[in-house]
Amino acid sequence: xxxxxxxxxxxxxxxxxxxxxxxxxxxxxxxxxxxxxxxxxxxxxxxxxxxxxxxxxxxxxxxxxxxxxxxxxxxxxxxxxxxxxxxxxxxxxxxxxxxxxxxxxxxxxxxxxxxxxxxxxxxxxxxxxxxxxxxxxxxxxxxxxxxxxxxxxxxxxxxxxxxxxxxxxxxxxxxxxxxxxxxxxxxxxxxxxxxxxxxxxxxxxxxxxxxxxxxxxxxxxxxxxxxxxxxxxxxxxxxxxxxxxxxxxxxxxxxxxxxxxxxxxxxxxxxxxxxxxxxxxxxxxxxxxxxxxxxxxxxxxxxxxxxxxxxxxxxxxxxxxxxxxxxxxxxxxxxxxxxxxxxxxxxxxxxxxxxxxxxxxxxxxxxxxxxxxxxxxxxxxxxxxxxxxxxxxxxxxxxxxxxxxxxxxxxxxxxxxxxxxxxxxxxxxxxxxxxxxxxxxxxxxxxxxxxxxxxxxxxxxxxxxxxxx
Amino acid sequence: xxxxxxxxxxxxxxxxxxxxxxxxxxxxxxxxxxxxxxxxxxxxxxxxxxxxxxxxxxxxxxxxxxxxxxxxxxxxxxxxxxxxxxxxxxxxxxxxxxxxxxxxxxxxxxxxxxxxxxxxxxxxxxxxxxxxxxxxxxxxxxxxxxxxxxxxxxxxxxxxxxxxxxxxxxxxxxxxxxxxxxxxxxxxxxxxxxxxxxxxxxxxxxxxxxxxxxxxxxxxxxxxxxxxxxxxxxxxxxxxxxxxxxxxxxxxxxxxxxxxxxxxxxxxxxxxxxxxxxxxxxxxxxxxxxxxxxxxxxxxxxxxxxxxxxxxxxxxxxxxxxxxxxxxxxxxxxxxxxxxxxxxxxxxxxxxxxxxxxxxxxxxxxxxxxxxxxxxxxxxxxxxxxxxxxxxxxxxxxxxxxxxxxxxxxxxxxxxxxxxxxxxxxxxxxxxxxxxxxxxxxxxxxxxxxxxxxxxxxxxxxxxxxxxx
Numbered sequence: 014x015x016x017x018x019x020x021x022x023x024x025x026x027x028x029x030x031x032x033x034x035x036x037x038x039x040x041x042x043x044x045x046x047x048x049x050x051x052x053x054x055x056x057x058x059x060x061x062x063x064x065x066x067x068x069x070x071x072x073x074x075x076x077x078x079x080x081x082x083x084x085x086x087x088x089x090x091x092x093x094x095x096x097x098x099x100x101x102x103x104x105x106x107x108x109x110x111x112x113x114x115x116x117x118x119x120x121x122x123x124x125x126x127x128x129x130x131x132x133x134x135x136x137x138x139x140x141x142x143x144x145x146x147x148x149x150x151x152x153x154x155x156x157x158x159x160x161x162x163x164x165x166x167x168x169x170x171x172x173x174x175x176x177x178x179x180x181x182x183x184x185x186x187x188x189x190x191x192x193x194x195x196x197x198x199x200x201x202x203x204x205x206x207x208x209x210x211x212x213x214x215x216x217x218x219x220x221x222x223x224x225x226x227x228x229x230x231x232x233x234x235x236x237x238x239x240x241x242x243x244x245x246x247x248x249x250x251x252x253x254x255x256x257x258x259x260x261x262x263x264x265x266x267x268x269x270x271x272x273x274x275x276x277x278x279x280x281x282x283x284x285x286x287x288x289x290x291x292x293x294x295x296x297x298x299x300x301x302x303x304x305x306x307x308x309x310x311x312x313x314x315x316x317x318x319x320x321x322x323x324x325x326x327x328x329x330x331x332x333x334x335x336x337x338x339x340x341x342x343x344x345x346x347x348x349x350x351x352x353x354x355x356x357x358x359x360x361x362x363x364x365x366x367x368x369x370x371x372x373x374x375x376x377x378x379x380x381x382x383x384x385x386x387x388x389x390x391x392x393x394x395x396x397x398x399x400x401x402x403x404x405x406x407x408x409x410x411x412x413x414x415x416x417x418x419x420x421x422x423x424x425x426x427x428x429x430x431x432x433x434x435x436x437x438x439x440x441x442x443x444x445x446x447x448x449x450x451x452x453x454x455x456x457x458x459x460x461x462x463x464x465x466x467x468x469x470x471x472x473x474x475x476x477x478x479x480x481x482x
Numbered sequence: 483x484x485x486x487x488x489x490x491x492x493x494x495x496x497x498x499x500x501x502x503x504x505x506x507x508x509x510x511x512x513x514x515x516x517x518x519x520x521x522x523x524x525x526x527x528x529x530x531x532x533x534x535x536x537x538x539x540x541x542x543x544x545x546x547x548x549x550x551x552x553x554x555x556x557x558x559x560x561x562x563x564x565x566x567x568x569x570x571x572x573x574x575x576x577x578x579x580x581x582x583x584x585x586x587x588x589x590x591x592x593x594x595x596x597x598x599x600x601x602x603x604x605x606x607x608x609x610x611x612x613x614x615x616x617x618x619x620x621x622x623x624x625x626x627x628x629x630x631x632x633x634x635x636x637x638x639x640x641x642x643x644x645x646x647x648x649x650x651x652x653x654x655x656x657x658x659x660x661x662x663x664x665x666x667x668x669x670x671x672x673x674x675x676x677x678x679x680x681x682x683x684x685x686x687x688x689x690x691x692x693x694x695x696x697x698x699x700x701x702x703x704x705x706x707x708x709x710x711x712x713x714x715x716x717x718x719x720x721x722x723x724x725x726x727x728x729x730x731x732x733x734x735x736x737x738x739x740x741x742x743x744x745x746x747x748x749x750x751x752x753x754x755x756x757x758x759x760x761x762x763x764x765x766x767x768x769x770x771x772x773x774x775x776x777x778x779x780x781x782x783x784x785x786x787x788x789x790x791x792x793x794x795x796x797x798x799x800x801x802x803x804x805x806x807x808x809x810x811x812x813x814x815x816x817x818x819x820x821x822x823x824x825x826x827x828x829x830x831x832x833x834x835x836x837x838x839x840x841x842x843x844x845x846x847x848x849x850x851x852x853x854x855x856x857x858x859x860x861x862x863x864x865x866x867x868x869x870x871x872x873x874x875x876x877x878x879x880x881x882x883x884x885x886x887x888x889x890x891x892x893x894x895x896x897x898x899x900x901x902x903x904x905x906x907x908x909x910x911x912x913x914x915x916x917x918x919x920x921x922x923x924x925x926x927x928x929x930x931x932x933x934x935x936x937x938x939x940x941x942x943x944x945x946x947x948x949x950x951x
Contacts, residue, residue: 044852069728077853193694202732203691204673221690222672225662258757259538261750263671281730284753288727291760292842298764299838300831307843307857314864318835319871322828326872329827330879336820343812343819350812350819351805354826354935358798359791362769366787369768373761374776383513384546388776395783402788403795410799466823 047074051082056089063090072101075110076308087113094118096125099134103306105313107134111142120149127201128157129174129282136162136171160275169253170246172286173267173276176200180233182208182216187229202281204263207274208233215266215274217241243268246275250286255378257283294376297454298369300325324459332357332466339474342482348415349477352424355407356473360431360465363399367392367439368461372454375447389440396436400429419480427473431465438464516543520551525558532559541570544579545777556582563587565594568603572775574782576603580611589618596670597626598643598751605631605640629744638722639715641755642736642745645669649702651677651685656698671750673732676743677702684735684743686710712737715744719755724847726752763845766923767838769794793928801826801935808943811951817884818946821893824876825942829900829934832868836861836908837930841923844916858909865905869898888949896942900934907933 043062050058063071075098078086083106087094091114099122102110111119111134123131123146131150135143135158147155157175164170178199180189189206193199205218217237227236244253244265256262257280267276293303302317309317336343336353343350371388374380380388404425412421442460443453512531519527532540544567547555552575556563560583568591571579580588580603592600592615600619604612604627616624626644633639647668649658658675662668674687686706696705713722713734725731726749736745762772771786778786805812805822812819840857843849849857873894881890911929912922 041851048852067729069730073848076848077850079856190694194697196695199691199695202689204732220671221694222668224694225659225690226665226668228663258753260536261538263673263750280749280753281732284727284749284756287753288756288760291757291764295760295764295767295838295842299767299834301835301838305839307839307848307853309860311860311863311867314860315867318832318864319868321835322831322868322872325831326824326828326875329824332827333820333824336823340816340820344816347809347813350822351802351809353819354805354823354939355795355798355802357823358801358935359795362791362794363787365768366770366790369764369770370774370776373764379542379545379776381546382510383517384776387548391778391780391783394780395787398780398784399788399791403791406795466827470823 044074044077048082051078051085051089054085054089059086059089060093063093068095068097069101071098072103076103076106076306080109080310083109084113091115092118094122096122096130098122100126100130103308104137105304105306106308108137116145119146123149124151124154127174128154128161128176129172131158132161132171136166164246167250168246169244169248169250169267169278170276172250172253172282173246173278174200175276176203177207177266177274177277178203178205179207179209179213179215179274180219182210182234184208184233185229186224186227186231186233186236189224189233190229202279203277204279205238205277206233207266207277208237209274213273215243215268218264218266220263243272244278246270251290251376253278254283254287254290258287290376294372294454297452298372298458300458321459328459328463328466331463332470335467335470336474339470339478342474342478346420346477346481348411348417348420349474352411352415352420353470353473356424356427356431357466357469359403359407359428360435360469361462363396363432364435364439364461364465365458367396367436368443368457371440371443372457375443375453380444385444389437389444392436392440393433396433397429399436400432403432404428417481420477423476423480424473427469427476430472431469434468435461435465513543513546517551520547520554520558523554523558528555528558529562532562537564537566538570540567541572545572545575545775549578549779552578553582560584561587563591565591565599567591569595569599572777573606574773574775575777577606585614588615592618593620593623596643597623597630597645598641600627601630601640605635633715636719637715638713638717638719638736638747639745641719641722641751642715642747643669644745645672646676646735646743646746647672647674648676648678648682648684648743649688651679651703653702654698655693655696655700655702655705658693658702659698671748672746673748674707674746675702676735676746677706678743682742684712684737687733687735689732712741713747715739720759720845722747723752723756723759727756759845763841763923766921767841767927769927790928797928797932797935800932801939804936804939805943808939808947811943811947815889815946815950817880817886817889818943821880821884821889822939822942825893825896825900826935826938828872828876828897829904829938830931832865832901833904833908833930833934834927836865836905837912837926840909840912841926844912844922849913854913858906858913861905861909862902865902866898868905869901872901873897886950889946892945892949893942896938896945899941900938903937904930904934 047059047062050062075083075086087110094114099107123134126134135146147158150158160175161170161173180192205220206224207215208217208219209215218241219233219236220238223236240260240262242260242265244256244267246267246269262280264277264279266274267278269275296303296305300321305317371380407428408421408425411424412418438461443457446453446457516528516531519531544552544555556579563579563583568576595603604615616627619627629644630639630642649661674689675693676684677686677688678684687710688702688705689707692705709729709731711729711734713725713736715736715738726734731749733746733748735743736747738744765772765774769790774786840849876897877890877894880893881887907930912926915922915926
């Protein structure tokens with residue numbers, strides 16, 4: 014970091030904190046002071062400390078408290094929790110907070126939120142709780158939220174906000190400006206004015222920048238953007254995030270089955286979805302439940318992890334059954350027991366490499382019908398070449414180590430077979446899961462390593478018992 | 483998908499394609515037609531097919547061609563490649579395309595690009611090629627690009643565009659609107675007017691929406707947004723993406739060491755960086771080079787993957803050395819060879835689970851000094867409980883399978899030891915790497931599985947030779 018000149022305004026404290034070592038996090042001292050204030054049950058101090066903080070940072074503070082501290086915190090600060098803070102808190106923890114909050118605080122918080130945030134808040138609630146929150150909204154907002162909830166989970170309909178700024182297609186810039194100045198319901202953030210025909214079909218949009226730069230007499234039609242595209246209200250949220258990223262959209266009008274405008278999705282929501290989908294992919298590839306968070310309790314963590322460990326135990330036992338078939342061979346040549354994990358481990362790693370590239374390519378829609386056979390062929394060739402390379406290396410190692418040229422040949426051949434199979438399994442298994450409608454990130458890893466363990470042990474020990482005994 | 487009503491405009495074809503099965507991808511038939519046109523060397527047909535497509539989709543088409551087809555494609559369509567298409571193509575392939583393009587086409591393409599895209603294009607080029615492209619720019623753009631290149635790679639300075647819309651802090655809405663109408667250099671997309679003091683320090687910003695909705699006489703000062711925060715030109719691009727995501731920013735002014743405004747970063751760039759960083763994390767966790775792409779050739783793929791397979795071979799051999807120590811024991815109790823991979827595999831999986839959660843928490847800055855010991859403690863407890871649970875299951879399995887209660891006890895104890903160590907390794911290794919300034923995603927996996935293999939084999943075989951022999 015470079016030296017800062019003195020900053021002549023009241024943001025000095027915040028700015029200088031921002032420029033320190035980990036400049037985008039609240040300072041550790043501040044977090045300690047917050048902890049101390051909670052312990053001392055000093056509500057005034059807590060208020061003073063949290064007052065300058067961004068809602069997202071306050072949400073992080075709340076997430077990082079342990080359950081007992083969190084209850085104490087709500088006792089001291091609950092009255093200050095607003096819609097913005099609530100929208101920022103992780104879902105699992107938010108549900109706890111909501112139960113602790115006084116009903117009237119919750120009602121106030123919800124009234125401040127955008128319709129898409131309210132939907133996000135209540136979509137997983139039970140009917141009575143949901144009703145309670147809906148009843149806090151005024152009629153118009155409640156209708157918008159209920160409409161949104163009528164669309165499938167993870168659809169564009171759940172992501173969108175219903176407040177859209179529109180203008181008839183024949184308007185001029187001047188008419189639009191006059192209209193905007195006289196409206197007081199405008200959304201917090203909007204980036205386009207959507208042009209609609211008389212039946213409320215969106216037919217184009219104009220960026221606010223162009224609107225500002227144009228003469229009052231210019232027809233909106235002349236300022237339309239090329240990037241315009243609509244999203245179906247039933248589109249999957251992952252696909253929505255994909256088109257925002259692919260086409261660099263800032264906002265996209267959402268249309269119903271009759272192509273009528275029903276809402277708008279903005280890039281910040283698309284960015285959140287993209288972030289969540291990535292997170293899910295990473296966690297699923299590692300065999301961890303996709304709701305895992307660093308703030309989970311021990312019990313929650315066990316619940317997220319035990320299922321995949323159990324699956325792994327079963328597949329590991331299956332691989333061991335293969336070894337058991339060759340017990341006699343191992344007893345005669347113990348070197349096999351020493352070397353066999355190497356063959357399995359190399360296969361597992363090579364398979365995971367291919368698998369990961371395939372899962373990501375499927376997620377980013379870059380592995381499609383048009384290139385799938387080219388990619389499969391490439392992976393097979395790569396697998397074979399990797400196998401040959403490591404067969405030579407490992408053959409030499411085994412030869413020197415155990416002084417047996419047949420053993421060296423056996424491990425070399427087993428290596429080629431296993432790495433070639435690993436590559437094929439790494440690409441074909443995720444493709445098959447995708448074809449079957451499953452998430453390729455979810456179960457591929459286990460399938461692939463089961464294949465490489467079984468094939469690795471079988472090829473190596475089978476060959477050995479044929480050649481060496 | 484629901485039924486669509488007829489769409490009465492010229493976008494019918496594109497829209498109906500969008501609503502088909504995989505509605506956000508170009509239709510497979512179209513891709514086949516493009517392939518056919520390339521093969522027939524039919525430039526006119528190729529032009530007709532590509533004309534309605536978005537630059538990002540044309541870039542995808544180019545990426546998915548094999549090298550020979552790509553050369554043919556450039557021969558037919560090279561003259562149409564513009565700045566937008568170039569910015570969308572993957573870096574490795576873009577470099578090939580640039581070499582094939584006629585110099586004047588390249589110069590035209592570069593002149594159309596925003597300064598941040600030009601920087602992205604040329605930052606990895608050698609000096610002579612870089613000079614050639616710079617010389618195609620007009621003096622102002624060239625200066626902006628050179629200024630940006632003077633900042634470190636992966637810094638905010640490289641991400642930002644230098645075109646910023648500013649207004650003196652004392653202006654009214656009316657003055658600002660008149661100013662904007664008289665400027666013809668405005669950026670393609672902008673979302674805020676940045677308020678600056680006479681020394682060009684940014685002191686706030688106003689969204690275009692508020693500007694449009696306000697009366698002409700309103701001072702800009704009254705419309706300032708709370709969300710305002712600046713980014714240092716030296717900030718790491720990953721940190722920039724983090725603050726956009728954390729604070730829901732749409733654009734952020736970039737300041738130099740003297741806090742003077744030098745550019746602006748917009749959310750679409752932050753979204754790209756977030757996407758790339760995730761991709762990098764996933765690939766690194768799988769031991770694949772972070773530049774891997776589905777379009778790589780066999781040689782490129784081998785180059786990305788062999789290094790980590792080689793590292794894995796070394797660690798697998800280390801684990802085998804542990805087994806070799808106990809060769810005599812295995813010869814006497816072959817069941818050990820059958821069961822030992824299960825202990826190692828369970829440890830590897832449990833360690834990878836913990837590791838992945840830790841790496842993600844570090845990347846999202848949710849694992850910090852204030853909660854690190856709580857998390858380490860939780861992981862240790864989870865590891866112990868997982869170990870106990872699977873010790874019981876595996877003990878029972880071993881007992882029935884090999885009819886030996888001592889063997890069951892040995893595998894049970896080894897399981898507890900290995901899963902507890904796996905959990906500690908899974909959290910402590912990424913923390914140590916982060917502390918040492920390395921990317922925890924990069925090497926953690928190998929370290930963790932080495933630990934779990936070595937500990938697994940040692941605990942199981944060591945105990946067995948003490949108890950069973």
